[in-house]
Structure formats: structure tokens, C-alpha cells
Amino acid sequence: MNKKLFGIGLASLVGLGFLTxxxxxxxxxxxxxxxxxxxxxxxxWNFKPIGAMVKGEIPFDAAAVARHAQYVELMxxxxxxxxxxxxxxxxxxxxxxxxxxxxxxxxFETAMSNFEEEAAxxxxxxxxxxxxxxxxxxxKTAETCKACHKEFRKD
Amino acid sequence: MNKKLFGIGLASLVGLGFLTxxxxxxxxxxxxxxxxxxxxxxxxWNFKPIGAMVKGEIPFDAAAVARHAQYVELMxxxxxxxxxxxxxxxxxxxxxxxxxxxxxxxxFETAMSNFEEEAAxxxxxxxxxxxxxxxxxxxKTAETCKACHKEFRKD
Numbered sequence: 001m002n003k004k005l006f007g008i009g010l011a012s013l014v015g016l017g018f019l020t021x022x023x024x025x026x027x028x029x030x031x032x033x034x035x036x037x038x039x040x041x042x043x044x045w046n047f048k049p050i051g052a053m054v055k056g057e058i059p060f061d062a063a064a065v066a067r068h069a070q071y072v073e074l075m076x077x078x079x080x081x082x083x084x085x086x087x088x089x090x091x092x093x094x095x096x097x098x099x100x101x102x103x104x105x106x107x108f109e110t111a112m113s114n115f116e117e118e119a120a121x122x123x124x125x126x127x128x129x130x131x132x133x134x135x136x137x138x139x140k141t142a143e144t145c146k147a148c149h150k151e152f153r154k155d
Numbered sequence: 156m157n158k159k160l161f162g163i164g165l166a167s168l169v170g171l172g173f174l175t176x177x178x179x180x181x182x183x184x185x186x187x188x189x190x191x192x193x194x195x196x197x198x199x200w201n202f203k204p205i206g207a208m209v210k211g212e213i214p215f216d217a218a219a220v221a222r223h224a225q226y227v228e229l230m231x232x233x234x235x236x237x238x239x240x241x242x243x244x245x246x247x248x249x250x251x252x253x254x255x256x257x258x259x260x261x262x263f264e265t266a267m268s269n270f271e272e273e274a275a276x277x278x279x280x281x282x283x284x285x286x287x288x289x290x291x292x293x294x295k296t297a298e299t300c301k302a303c304h305k306e307f308r309k310d
Contacts, residue, residue, distance in 0.1 A: 070229075074225075
């Protein structure tokens with residue numbers, strides 16, 4: 001597959017320059033980093049208002065929690081593909097990913113799986129609408145973020 | 156609500172600095188721009204491999220199309236909240252969003268709705284697994300991207 005030609009051909013077909021950028025198939029290290037950082041931006045965007053409700057800083061809104069939790073869950077499942085081999089700090093200028101992600105991949109994958117599992121449970125709790133259950137599950141989900149960041153992300 | 160105190164309080168609760176960043180509730184202009192750019196990065200990441208399959212550049216994989224289309228659809232529904240009033244080029248350093256988004260909001264909203272509708276149909280076509288239907292719907296979805304970019308995004 002000639003990527004350059006493909007990029008040009010598809011862009012001219014639909015007139016969309018962005019299609020020559022990041023890709024899920026055989027991505028460039030910088031594109032992978034941009035993608036995974038985008039995933040975490042969206043996770044934070046949706047996780048924060050749930051936290052604000054859990055803390056009572058903004059009014060509890062079960063429908064909003066369910067919507068935000070759904071995005072956290074879906075993004076949790078989308079994160080791992082943003083860490084292809086060779087997209088660590090040696091290859092990418094702006095990244096907080098530690099080399100340990102790739103030297104200790106199984107542990108990283110497990111940490112990500114833990115996040116996926118707890119995020120899925122947060123969606124379930126959100127659907128149920130019980131504030132207590134949501135609060136407890138928010139805390140459990142946040143702990144999986146914290147655990148992974150501590151070991152695999154530069155501060 | 157004291158945002159600063161809330162940020163510190165929640166961060167200390169779970170030890171997660173990112174929770175003081177972007178938020179879906181009353182976001183800062185720069186955070187909104189970062190969020191919407193992340194949404195489009197994820198759309199591109201998922202849209203491109205569908206395009207590659209449609210063009211026959213990589214093998215057709217119905218399950219992969221369905222997964223990617225789902226993310227395009229969900230992100231299409233998440234984009235609009237990334238354009239709060241006051242987050243245009245006057246307030247944000249790096250943005251390709253034109254002021255016309257906010258001066259012609261109804262038209263922008265319609266353009267985004269068109270994208271949402273076609274993206275949802277792409278998910279449906281992907282579930283059906285018919286290559287011809289997927290190809291046709293990919294084209295229609297791409298046209299809604301193109302139409303909105305032409306009018307509301309700087310090149």
C-alpha cells in the first residue's frame with residue numbers, strides 16, 4: 001500500500017485533508033500520541049462533571065452522569081490502540097508516557113483493563129441512577145486512573 | 156461554586172491532576188478548543204481506516220468498520236458541546252474555528268446535525284456488513300464533513 005498516494009487519492013475524493021493525518025492502521029508515533037492524548041482529554045472532560053456531582057458541587061443529574069459515563073467507558077476501550085510499539089518518549093516530542101509502558105506491557109495492559117472494567121461499571125451504576133452507587137463507583141474508577149498514572153505516566 | 160477550591164479538593168481526593176483541566180460545565184475557551192480538537196482527532200483516527208477499506212487499500216473487515224463507525228457516530232454527538240460561546244479565534248490561540256460558527260450558529264448546528272445523522276447511518280450500514288452500502292454511506296458522511304469545514308473551518 002502506497003500511503004502517500006492513498007492519502008492524496010482519498011483526500012481528493014472527498015476533499016478532506018484530515019484524512020491524511022492520524023490513522024488507526026499503522027500510525028506514526030506522533031499521530032498515536034496525539035490520538036491517545038485526545039482520548040484522555042475526552043475522558044477528563046466527561047469524568048470531571050461526574051466528580052463535581054459526586055462532590056455536590058453541581059446538581060446531581062442522572063441523565064448527564066449516564067451520558068458522561070458512557071463516553072468515559074467508550075474512551076477507556078479506545079485508549080490502548082494509542083500506544084503502539086515505538087510511540088514512546090524516544091520517538092515522540094511531547095508525551096508523558098513512560099518507557100515502562102512498553103517494557104512492562106502486560107502490566108500496562110492489565111492496568112488499562114482494570115480501568116475499562118471499572119468504567120463499564122460506572123456506566124451501569126449511572127443507568128441505575130442511585131447516587132450512592134455512582135459515588136462509590138466513581139471512586140473505584142478514579143483509583144484505576146491513579147494507579148496507572150502513578151506507574152506509567154510522567155508527572 | 157468555588158472552582159479553584161473544588162479543583163484542589165477533588166484532586167486531593169483522588170490524586171488526579173487532570174480533573175482540574177477541561178470540563179464540560181462552563182469550560183474555559185482554551186479547554187473547549189482542546190476538547191473539540193480531540194473529538195475531531197478521534198473522528199479522523201476512526202474515519203480514515205473505513206476510507207481505506209472503502210478504497211480497497213486495506214482488506215475489508217466488517218467488524219472493524221462497525222467499531223470505527225461507532226466511534227465516529229459517538230464523537231459526532233460529542234462535538235457540539237466543544238463550541239461554547241466565546242471560544243472562537245478571539246479567545247483561543249490555536250483554533251481553525253471561524254467566527255461564523257457563532258455568528259451563524261443555527262446554520263452551524265444544522266451542519267453538525269447533518270453529520271450526526273449520516274454518521275449514525277454509517278453505523279447502521281456497518282452493522283449490516285454490506286460493502287456497497289457502507290461505501291455509499293461513507294461518501295455521504297464525508298460530504299457532511301466537507302460541507303461544514305468549507306464554511307466554518309479555516310484551511
